[in-house]
Amino acid sequence: MGCQNLILILIVSVLISSACCSSANDYIRPKPRQLLHFPWKYHTSSEPQQVHISLAGENHMRISWVTDDSYVPSIVEYGTSPGHYSAKSEGESTSYSYLLYKSGEIHHTVIGPLNPGTVYFYRCGGEGPEFQLRTPPAKLPITYAIAGDLGQTGWTKSTLDHIDQCKYDMHLLPGDLSYANYMQRRWDTFGELVQPLASQRPWMVTEGNHEKEYIPLVKDSFQSYNARWKMPFKESGSSSNLYYSFEAAGVHVLMLGSYTDCDEYSDQYGWLKADLAKVDRKRTPWLLALFHVPWYNSNVAHQGEGDGMMSAMEPLLHAAGVDIMFAGHVHAYERSKRVFSGNSDRCGAVHITIGDGGNSEGLARRYKNPNPEWSVFREASFGHGELKIVNSSHAFWSWHRNDDDEAVKSDEIWITSLASSGCLADKAHEFRKILMGP
Ligand SMILES: [Fe+2]
Numbered sequence: 001m002g003c004q005n006l007i008l009i010l011i012v013s014v015l016i017s018s019a020c021c022s023s024a025n026d027y028i029r030p031k032p033r034q035l036l037h038f039p040w041k042y043h044t045s046s047e048p049q050q051v052h053i054s055l056a057g058e059n060h061m062r063i064s065w066v067t068d069d070s071y072v073p074s075i076v077e078y079g080t081s082p083g084h085y086s087a088k089s090e091g092e093s094t095s096y097s098y099l100l101y102k103s104g105e106i107h108h109t110v111i112g113p114l115n116p117g118t119v120y121f122y123r124c125g126g127e128g129p130e131f132q133l134r135t136p137p138a139k140l141p142i143t144y145a146i147a148g149d150l151g152q153t154g155w156t157k158s159t160l161d162h163i164d165q166c167k168y169d170m171h172l173l174p175g176d177l178s179y180a181n182y183m184q185r186r187w188d189t190f191g192e193l194v195q196p197l198a199s200q201r202p203w204m205v206t207e208g209n210h211e212k213e214y215i216p217l218v219k220d221s222f223q224s225y226n227a228r229w230k231m232p233f234k235e236s237g238s239s240s241n242l243y244y245s246f247e248a249a250g251v252h253v254l255m256l257g258s259y260t261d262c263d264e265y266s267d268q269y270g271w272l273k274a275d276l277a278k279v280d281r282k283r284t285p286w287l288l289a290l291f292h293v294p295w296y297n298s299n300v301a302h303q304g305e306g307d308g309m310m311s312a313m314e315p316l317l318h319a320a321g322v323d324i325m326f327a328g329h330v331h332a333y334e335r336s337k338r339v340f341s342g343n344s345d346r347c348g349a350v351h352i353t354i355g356d357g358g359n360s361e362g363l364a365r366r367y368k369n370p371n372p373e374w375s376v377f378r379e380a381s382f383g384h385g386e387l388k389i390v391n392s393s394h395a396f397w398s399w400h401r402n403d404d405d406e407a408v409k410s411d412e413i414w415i416t417s418l419a420s421s422g423c424l425a426d427k428a429h430e431f432r433k434i435l436m437g438p
Helices: 003-014 154-164 185-198 223-228 267-277 307-320 423-436
Strands: 049-055 061-067 075-079 087-090 092-094 105-111 119-124 131-134 142-146 170-173 203-205 244-248 251-255 286-290 324-327 333-340 349-354 375-379 383-389 394-403 406-416
Touching (some): 049 203, 075 105, 087 105, 105 119, 154 394, 185 203, 185 223, 203 251, 251 267, 267 423, 307 423, 349 383, 349 394, 375 406, 383 406
Parallel strands (some): 170 203, 251 286, 286 324
Antiparallel strands (some): 049 061, 075 087, 092 105, 119 131, 244 251, 394 406
């Protein structure tokens, strides 16, 4: 074992991850599947690696990739026919050091304007293989694949294979991506693992505790995550890559940060109020929110860790009429009724915990009993979710368990939007009151 690894293990062993108002727990996870082995591959120093894409404002897409060579231009050529690139964009690149590790050159290039629901062929850095992506549709329906806490194990591969079989427009990831856990090379292997999917459909992510990689007095939090997984925070008026929003096909999606300040005087809260004030439910009848630490969780694991964020933000998100909130962190699946302030509420949000992507820590099998009145379905299995928003009033949610490596649909439900229920009119006064507050 190298000196760097020993130092890292010591650091990991003494650091306790803390959420925006979290508490420790004594949960012991069962055995996971093996970490995947990534054999060494030859590639030229300018060859694009770890290609992934994300939305970057209206009708634009950010292409991100890594090269060994820092002199490779951050250009992306693209067009709607294979091998014929009618347009070209130039972006920027960065790199970072982490103890003895030095990253490759990380390129971020925004392309567009792009037509909705269209396949584009693209090439990174002026050479190398051609990739293709499909932009989200302009109008409903739209389908999201959703899985958090992915990691890079045999279970992760199973989850990704199942998502790959699904006809979806975008991947939503509520935190905990690579489980690099300070081993920076694992960010590279995670990028390699997800490239086949993440180079084709936008991956919209928010941060989990495993993205922090904080070393007191030595390293700030989220250095690797922010350098590699740049999200459209500037495009949505946010000052931090840790929280932002985006819109696609009649849906406004809030990507919130469980690991940054969230009280009513915080930047995140101020940004959230301003962002929600601009939402037009006639144009985007559906409102979704994602964050890492669940607020409604009847698993023994991570009990109470989301309480601080929940007490700070739930009144605002409820008044704004969020339809569904997705979280990860707990390595299991759970779906609630519409709920607010701890109780069923026909105008509240459906909460779904989907931290079941397949990471190396295994499943969270122990549940509190009896299960709370608001909890509809809970199961400790790896899997993924699919949300098909069909029209302004109806969406179909299904959860697919990785059962013996075959995706088995285990939970499904039609969800009716708050915009079609009359609830938004009931909440309008409360929403205005909160917006006028501090
Ligand atoms: Fe987590």
